[in-house]
Amino acid sequence: MDALFYDIFYEMERQGPGDKTSTLKALGMIPDLPGNTTLLDVGCGTGIQSIHLAEAIEGEIFAVDNYQPFIEKLNKRAExxxxxxxLSGRQADMFNLPFQEMEFDVIxxxxxxxxxxxxxxxQEWAKFLKDEGCLVVxxxxxxxxxxxEEVYNYFAQEVPDAGTVEKTIEFIRKSDFRLINRFTLPTKAWEDFxxxxxxxxIRYRNYYQNNKEAIEIIDAMQYEIDLYREYSKSYGYTFYILQKKVVK
Ligand SMILES: C[S@@+](CC[C@H](N)C(=O)[O-])C[C@H]1O[C@@H](n2cnc3c(N)ncnc32)[C@H](O)[C@@H]1O
Structure with missing residues (x-):
């Protein structure tokens, strides 16, 4: 039934909340983007943001996701x-990225x-960045x-390291990255998603009405939507623009 979950996301314009304006805003916050940028987009899904980035920058973009059909859709779109x-997509695992050290200006x-x-x-991806390269997430x-409590309990399961912006800033301060900038993704991006x-x-619920397992998945996805509508002020996505420090 995992297939059903992926089928739903495959149909979508994007696989997580986001918007073009925020992608380009974050891109614009990168200091001194080189003329011929090499950029790696990790967990790209079907790659809408990879496309916005490819249209906006000079250089080369590699996009990776561990779900091959998303990559195929991305490559078809790019073509x-x-x-x-x-812009080229390939299947890869973010836990084991198949790239060389210092290969990218931006991840x-x-x-x-x-x-x-x-x-x-x-910690894991810093080695793939050139000195003073940027990590944007x-x-x-x-x-x-x-x-x-309802929000906390749900996300404690879905996002094991979930924390506040302040907590994130605290561990960034102790890391090999400096925080260049940050901003909250607008709620409109979540609402549209x-x-x-x-x-x-709604369409899948109708199609799978006699399939208990499918309906459970659909219910779980609807629960997440309803949770956001009730508690949108309590959680969101923060864009972090981070720059790798040069170790001397
Ligand atoms: C919430 S979606 C975000 C997709 C896209 N960046 C967007 O904003 O629309 C998360 C993506 O991470 C991918 N993913 C999950 N585990 C992964 C892994 N271990 N390595 C690479 N990608 C992974 C999923 O297939 C999915 O496309």
Whole structure:
């Protein structure tokens, strides 16, 4: 039944909350982006943000995701848009990235770094960045010091390292990265994401009405949508623009 979950996300424009304006805003916060940038997009999904990035920068973009059908959709999209010369997707595991040390000017990851945890990703991925290269992520945060119990219980399971912005800033301070900038993803990006997902869920619920296992998955996804609608002030995504310190 995992297949059903992936089928729903495959149909969507993107696989996590985000928007083009925020992607380009974060890109614009990178100091001294070189003329011929090499950028790695981790957990790219079907790659809408990879496409926005490819359209915005000079250079080469590598996009990775561990789900091959997402990569195939991304590569087809890139080809259709005439971007396949600068944007290419391949299947890879974020826990074991198949790249050389100091290969990239930028590592990007929207709505996916929570899978590994930002602190661990900073430790594991730093070696793939050139000196003063940037790591740009949108990561889950509680936006309230004491989130409602229902929110806390749900995300303690879904996002094991979930914490506040303040907690994130604290571990960034002790890391090999400096915090260049940060901002909260607008709630509209979440609303649009869930609006699209809910339409698909209604269609799937009708199709799978006699399939108990499928309905359980659909119910679980609807629960997440309803949770956001009730508690949107309590959590969200924060974009962090981080720069690798040069070790002398
Ligand atoms: C919430 S989606 C975000 C996708 C995309 N960045 C976006 O914002 O639309 C998380 C993505 O991470 C991918 N993913 C999950 N585990 C992964 C892993 N171990 N390595 C690489 N990608 C992974 C999923 O397949 C999914 O496409």
């Amino acid at each position: 259709k848009l005439g971007l396949s010369g600068k 990007w990851s929207e709505g996916a770094v929570y899978i590994m945890g930002l602190e661990k990703a900073m 949108s990561d889950f945060n509680f936006l309230a010091e004491n989130p409602p 869930y609006e699209e997902q809910e339409k698909i869920l």
